[in-house]
Amino acid sequence: MPTTHTYFANALGAVLYVPDAYLTLRWTDQPLSSHEWRALYVHARNLLERAGLRGVLADHRAATAPPTAADQQWLLTRWLPDVATRTGLVRYAALPAPNPSHRLHTGPVVHDLRRFLTVGLFDDPAPAADWLRAA
Template identity: 40%
Template sequence: MPFTLAAFIRLAPTSPTLYFNNALGRVYDYSPDYVRIDWQTAPVTHQDLRAVYEHTLHLLKRSGLRRVLSDHRLMPPYTPEDRDWLLREWVPRAIAEAGYSHCAVVQAHEAANRQTTQQLVEEAGKTALVVQCFAALHPALTWLLAQ
Protein backbone atom coordinates (compact mmCIF):
# COMPACT_ATOMS: atom_id res chain seq x y z
CA MET A 1 0.00 0.00 0.00
CA PRO A 2 1.56 3.36 -1.00
CA PHE A 3 2.17 6.00 1.62
CA THR A 4 -0.14 8.92 0.78
CA LEU A 5 -0.09 12.55 1.87
CA ALA A 6 -3.36 11.99 3.75
CA ALA A 7 -1.77 9.10 5.66
CA PHE A 8 1.23 11.27 6.52
CA ILE A 9 -0.98 14.07 7.80
CA ARG A 10 -2.91 11.59 9.93
CA LEU A 11 0.34 10.19 11.36
CA ALA A 12 1.78 13.63 12.07
CA PRO A 13 -0.94 15.77 13.67
CA THR A 14 0.09 19.40 13.74
CA SER A 15 -1.86 20.75 16.68
CA PRO A 16 -1.61 18.63 19.82
CA THR A 17 -2.69 20.29 23.03
CA LEU A 18 -0.53 20.04 26.13
CA TYR A 19 -2.92 18.80 28.79
CA PHE A 20 -0.58 18.18 31.76
CA ASN A 21 3.09 18.66 32.52
CA ASN A 22 5.35 17.81 35.45
CA ALA A 23 9.02 16.90 35.93
CA LEU A 24 8.45 13.29 34.87
CA GLY A 25 6.09 13.57 31.94
CA ARG A 26 3.85 15.48 29.60
CA VAL A 27 0.36 14.44 28.56
CA TYR A 28 -0.89 15.62 25.16
CA ASP A 29 -4.37 15.57 23.65
CA TYR A 30 -4.14 14.43 20.02
CA SER A 31 -7.91 14.49 19.47
CA PRO A 32 -9.64 12.93 17.74
CA ASP A 33 -7.15 10.07 17.67
CA TYR A 34 -5.25 9.40 20.89
CA VAL A 35 -3.57 10.64 24.06
CA ARG A 36 0.21 10.80 24.12
CA ILE A 37 2.50 10.56 27.15
CA ASP A 38 6.07 11.78 26.70
CA TRP A 39 8.18 10.61 29.65
CA GLN A 40 11.23 12.63 30.74
CA THR A 41 14.57 11.73 32.33
CA ALA A 42 13.65 13.10 35.76
CA PRO A 43 13.93 10.82 38.80
CA VAL A 44 10.75 8.82 39.27
CA THR A 45 8.67 9.80 42.29
CA HIS A 46 5.39 8.12 43.20
CA GLN A 47 3.65 11.48 43.15
CA ASP A 48 4.88 12.54 39.70
CA LEU A 49 4.25 9.15 38.09
CA ARG A 50 0.77 8.85 39.51
CA ALA A 51 -0.05 12.44 38.56
CA VAL A 52 0.85 11.71 34.92
CA TYR A 53 -1.37 8.64 34.89
CA GLU A 54 -4.26 10.28 36.74
CA HIS A 55 -4.26 13.21 34.32
CA THR A 56 -4.11 10.75 31.43
CA LEU A 57 -7.19 9.00 32.81
CA HIS A 58 -8.98 12.31 33.25
CA LEU A 59 -8.21 13.24 29.64
CA LEU A 60 -9.37 9.84 28.37
CA LYS A 61 -12.67 10.26 30.20
CA ARG A 62 -13.14 13.91 29.21
CA SER A 63 -12.32 13.41 25.54
CA GLY A 64 -13.76 9.96 24.90
CA LEU A 65 -10.42 8.81 23.50
CA ARG A 66 -9.51 5.15 24.00
CA ARG A 67 -5.90 4.92 22.75
CA VAL A 68 -2.60 6.00 24.29
CA LEU A 69 0.85 6.41 22.79
CA SER A 70 3.37 6.19 25.64
CA ASP A 71 6.88 7.31 24.68
CA HIS A 72 9.28 5.70 27.17
CA ARG A 73 12.51 6.53 25.29
CA LEU A 74 13.76 8.89 28.04
CA MET A 75 11.95 7.40 31.02
CA PRO A 76 14.00 5.88 33.85
CA PRO A 77 12.78 2.61 35.41
CA TYR A 78 10.03 2.85 37.99
CA THR A 79 9.62 0.95 41.24
CA PRO A 80 7.87 -2.39 41.74
CA GLU A 81 5.36 -0.52 43.94
CA ASP A 82 4.48 1.82 41.06
CA ARG A 83 4.30 -1.11 38.64
CA ASP A 84 1.85 -2.89 40.97
CA TRP A 85 -0.25 0.27 41.41
CA LEU A 86 -0.41 0.71 37.64
CA LEU A 87 -1.45 -2.90 36.98
CA ARG A 88 -3.77 -3.44 39.93
CA GLU A 89 -5.39 -0.04 40.23
CA TRP A 90 -4.87 2.35 37.34
CA VAL A 91 -5.26 0.05 34.31
CA PRO A 92 -8.50 -1.56 35.57
CA ARG A 93 -9.93 1.89 36.41
CA ALA A 94 -8.94 3.29 33.02
CA ILE A 95 -10.60 0.35 31.25
CA ALA A 96 -13.76 0.55 33.37
CA GLU A 97 -14.13 4.32 33.59
CA ALA A 98 -12.84 5.46 30.19
CA GLY A 99 -12.99 2.43 27.91
CA TYR A 100 -9.19 2.49 27.58
CA SER A 101 -8.47 -0.14 24.95
CA HIS A 102 -5.08 0.20 23.19
CA CYS A 103 -1.60 1.36 24.13
CA ALA A 104 1.48 1.65 21.93
CA VAL A 105 4.71 1.87 23.91
CA VAL A 106 7.90 3.23 22.39
CA GLN A 107 10.63 1.40 24.28
CA ALA A 108 13.20 3.17 26.44
CA HIS A 109 16.79 3.66 25.40
CA GLU A 110 17.99 2.08 28.69
CA ALA A 111 17.99 -1.73 28.85
CA ALA A 112 16.78 -1.79 32.48
CA ASN A 113 13.70 0.23 31.58
CA ARG A 114 13.00 -1.88 28.49
CA GLN A 115 12.96 -4.98 30.69
CA THR A 116 10.69 -3.35 33.29
CA THR A 117 8.34 -2.11 30.57
CA GLN A 118 8.23 -5.52 28.87
CA GLN A 119 7.22 -7.17 32.15
CA LEU A 120 4.52 -4.54 32.64
CA VAL A 121 3.23 -5.06 29.09
CA GLU A 122 3.05 -8.83 29.60
CA GLU A 123 1.02 -8.35 32.78
CA ALA A 124 -1.24 -5.72 31.19
CA GLY A 125 -1.88 -8.18 28.36
CA LYS A 126 -3.82 -10.30 30.82
CA THR A 127 -6.46 -7.55 31.00
CA ALA A 128 -8.78 -6.19 28.31
CA LEU A 129 -6.06 -3.69 27.32
CA VAL A 130 -4.18 -4.41 24.09
CA VAL A 131 -0.56 -3.26 24.41
CA GLN A 132 2.28 -3.43 21.89
CA CYS A 133 5.92 -2.36 22.27
CA PHE A 134 7.91 -0.73 19.50
CA ALA A 135 11.53 0.32 19.03
CA ALA A 136 10.58 3.52 17.20
CA LEU A 137 7.84 6.13 17.20
CA HIS A 138 6.56 5.80 13.61
CA PRO A 139 5.67 2.07 13.77
CA ALA A 140 4.03 2.61 17.16
CA LEU A 141 1.87 5.39 15.83
CA THR A 142 1.02 3.48 12.66
CA TRP A 143 -0.13 0.49 14.71
CA LEU A 144 -2.08 2.61 17.20
CA LEU A 145 -3.99 4.52 14.52
CA ALA A 146 -4.95 1.25 12.82
CA GLN A 147 -6.73 0.04 15.98
Protein backbone atom coordinates in the same frame (compact mmCIF):
# COMPACT_ATOMS: atom_id res chain seq x y z
CA MET B 1 3.93 13.79 13.57
CA PRO B 2 0.34 14.65 14.40
CA THR B 3 -0.75 17.90 15.99
CA THR B 4 -0.67 17.57 19.78
CA HIS B 5 -1.88 19.70 22.65
CA THR B 6 -0.39 19.59 26.12
CA TYR B 7 -3.06 18.49 28.56
CA PHE B 8 -0.87 18.20 31.67
CA ALA B 9 2.85 18.37 32.42
CA ASN B 10 5.18 18.13 35.38
CA ALA B 11 8.92 17.66 35.79
CA LEU B 12 8.69 13.96 35.01
CA GLY B 13 6.71 14.16 31.78
CA ALA B 14 3.63 15.27 29.91
CA VAL B 15 0.21 14.06 28.84
CA LEU B 16 -0.32 15.16 25.25
CA TYR B 17 -3.65 15.08 23.42
CA VAL B 18 -3.86 14.09 19.76
CA PRO B 19 -7.41 15.22 18.90
CA ASP B 20 -9.84 12.46 17.99
CA ALA B 21 -7.07 9.86 18.08
CA TYR B 22 -5.11 9.01 21.26
CA LEU B 23 -3.01 10.50 24.02
CA THR B 24 0.73 10.41 24.46
CA LEU B 25 2.49 9.97 27.78
CA ARG B 26 5.96 11.40 27.22
CA TRP B 27 8.60 10.97 29.92
CA THR B 28 11.55 13.28 30.55
CA ASP B 29 15.01 12.38 31.79
CA GLN B 30 14.31 13.71 35.28
CA PRO B 31 14.71 11.48 38.35
CA LEU B 32 11.63 9.43 39.08
CA SER B 33 9.18 10.77 41.64
CA SER B 34 6.33 8.44 42.56
CA HIS B 35 3.96 11.35 43.15
CA GLU B 36 4.68 12.93 39.75
CA TRP B 37 4.65 9.55 37.97
CA ARG B 38 1.21 8.67 39.32
CA ALA B 39 -0.06 12.21 38.62
CA LEU B 40 0.73 11.72 34.93
CA TYR B 41 -1.29 8.52 34.85
CA VAL B 42 -4.20 10.08 36.77
CA HIS B 43 -4.35 12.96 34.29
CA ALA B 44 -4.07 10.47 31.42
CA ARG B 45 -7.11 8.64 32.80
CA ASN B 46 -9.01 11.93 33.03
CA LEU B 47 -8.21 12.82 29.41
CA LEU B 48 -9.08 9.35 28.15
CA GLU B 49 -12.45 9.60 29.85
CA ARG B 50 -13.24 13.20 28.86
CA ALA B 51 -12.17 12.90 25.24
CA GLY B 52 -13.42 9.35 24.66
CA LEU B 53 -9.98 8.20 23.53
CA ARG B 54 -9.22 4.51 23.17
CA GLY B 55 -5.43 4.52 22.84
CA VAL B 56 -2.25 5.53 24.66
CA LEU B 57 1.22 6.07 23.22
CA ALA B 58 3.67 5.76 26.11
CA ASP B 59 7.03 7.26 25.10
CA HIS B 60 9.58 6.05 27.63
CA ARG B 61 12.64 6.73 25.46
CA ALA B 62 13.97 9.54 27.69
CA ALA B 63 13.31 7.70 30.99
CA THR B 64 16.39 7.21 33.14
CA ALA B 65 14.87 4.66 35.53
CA PRO B 66 11.92 2.30 35.64
CA PRO B 67 9.10 2.99 38.09
CA THR B 68 9.36 1.41 41.51
CA ALA B 69 7.79 -1.98 42.13
CA ALA B 70 5.05 -0.25 44.16
CA ASP B 71 4.28 2.12 41.25
CA GLN B 72 4.20 -0.75 38.76
CA GLN B 73 1.83 -2.61 41.09
CA TRP B 74 -0.39 0.48 41.36
CA LEU B 75 -0.44 0.82 37.57
CA LEU B 76 -1.39 -2.79 36.97
CA THR B 77 -3.81 -3.41 39.85
CA ARG B 78 -5.51 -0.04 40.33
CA TRP B 79 -4.99 2.35 37.43
CA LEU B 80 -5.32 -0.08 34.54
CA PRO B 81 -8.48 -1.93 35.69
CA ASP B 82 -10.11 1.42 36.52
CA VAL B 83 -9.20 2.92 33.14
CA ALA B 84 -10.24 -0.18 31.19
CA THR B 85 -13.64 -0.14 32.90
CA ARG B 86 -14.30 3.61 32.76
CA THR B 87 -12.89 4.57 29.37
CA GLY B 88 -12.93 1.62 27.00
CA LEU B 89 -9.17 1.93 26.48
CA VAL B 90 -8.19 -0.80 24.03
CA ARG B 91 -4.65 -0.10 22.74
CA TYR B 92 -1.43 0.78 24.50
CA ALA B 93 1.59 1.46 22.28
CA ALA B 94 4.92 1.72 24.04
CA LEU B 95 8.24 3.17 22.94
CA PRO B 96 10.60 1.55 25.47
CA ALA B 97 13.66 3.26 26.91
CA PRO B 98 16.76 2.27 24.94
CA ASN B 99 18.54 1.12 28.09
CA PRO B 100 16.99 -2.24 29.10
CA SER B 101 17.47 -1.45 32.79
CA HIS B 102 15.22 1.62 32.44
CA ARG B 103 12.28 -0.18 30.86
CA LEU B 104 8.83 -0.47 32.37
CA HIS B 105 7.68 -2.77 29.61
CA THR B 106 9.44 -5.93 30.61
CA GLY B 107 7.90 -9.30 29.83
CA PRO B 108 5.85 -9.64 33.04
CA VAL B 109 4.51 -6.06 32.83
CA VAL B 110 3.50 -6.46 29.18
CA HIS B 111 1.83 -9.76 30.07
CA ASP B 112 -0.19 -8.05 32.81
CA LEU B 113 -1.10 -5.12 30.53
CA ARG B 114 -2.38 -7.59 27.93
CA ARG B 115 -4.94 -8.90 30.41
CA PHE B 116 -6.82 -5.62 29.87
CA LEU B 117 -5.88 -4.32 26.42
CA THR B 118 -3.87 -4.84 23.27
CA VAL B 119 -0.22 -3.84 23.65
CA GLY B 120 2.22 -2.94 20.90
CA LEU B 121 5.95 -2.32 21.38
CA PHE B 122 7.58 0.01 18.87
CA ASP B 123 10.98 1.57 18.22
CA ASP B 124 9.60 4.53 16.28
CA PRO B 125 6.63 6.80 17.09
CA ALA B 126 5.21 6.95 13.53
CA PRO B 127 4.27 3.25 13.27
CA ALA B 128 2.97 3.37 16.86
CA ALA B 129 0.71 6.32 15.99
CA ASP B 130 -0.53 4.55 12.84
CA TRP B 131 -1.30 1.42 14.88
CA LEU B 132 -3.28 3.44 17.42
CA ARG B 133 -5.29 5.20 14.72
CA ALA B 134 -6.17 1.83 13.15
CA ALA B 135 -8.08 0.75 16.27
